Amino acid sequence: MSEIAVLTSALPRIERACRAHGARDPVSGASVTERQALTLRQLDPVDPVMVTELADFLGVTASTMSLNLKRLEVAGLVRRTRDPADRRVMNVLLTDAGVRVRDSTQRVDPERVAALLDRLRPEERSRVVQALARLADAADELRSA
Numbered sequence: 363m364s365e366i367a368v369l370t371s372a373l374p375r376i377e378r379a380c381r382a383h384g385a386r387d388p389v390s391g392a393s394v395t396e397r398q399a400l401t402l403r404q405l406d407p408v409d410p411v412m413v414t415e416l417a418d419f420l421g422v423t424a425s426t427m428s429l430n431l432k433r434l435e436v437a438g439l440v441r442r443t444r445d446p447a448d449r450r451v452m453n454v455l456l457t458d459a460g461v462r463v464r465d466s467t468q469r470v471d472p473e474r475v476a477a478l479l480d481r482l483r484p485e486e487r488s489r490v491v492q493a494l495a496r497l498a499d500a501a502d503e504l505r506s507a
Contacts, residue, residue, distance in 0.1 A: 382474075398439075401416065
């Protein structure tokens with residue numbers, strides 16, 4: 363198996379194993395599911411996102427996305443508005459509460475990462491951490507190129 367195939371197979375498996383499950387508003391204590399947290403991470407309080415774009419990005423139908431957004435809107439985390447230029451288009455923005463929840467979410471759970479690392483021998487753990495740190499640096503370099 364090539365290095366590329368190993369990485370393209372390994373990275374999603376690692377993320378799934380270490381993925382955080384949901385999030386909580388640090389002020390109100392309201393909680394959201396993992397899928398809702400993923401939706402909130404795609405939104406902004408100033409720059410609106412169209413429902414159809416959000417649905418495409420998350421790989422769901424527009425009707426499924428609308429249902430999920432309705433739940434987030436009832437919870438006070440998002441605001442949906444009609445696009446003034448095209449009344450058929452629905453835009454989505456984060457509310458202040460939505461920003462708090464979005465900012466409190468993490469893609470990975472540090473406890474699950476620790477449990478994953480605990481499965482390695484100390485010398486393996488050190489090599490893996492060093493290699494991943496270097497890979498992250500290379501990713502930063504690629505993004506800024």
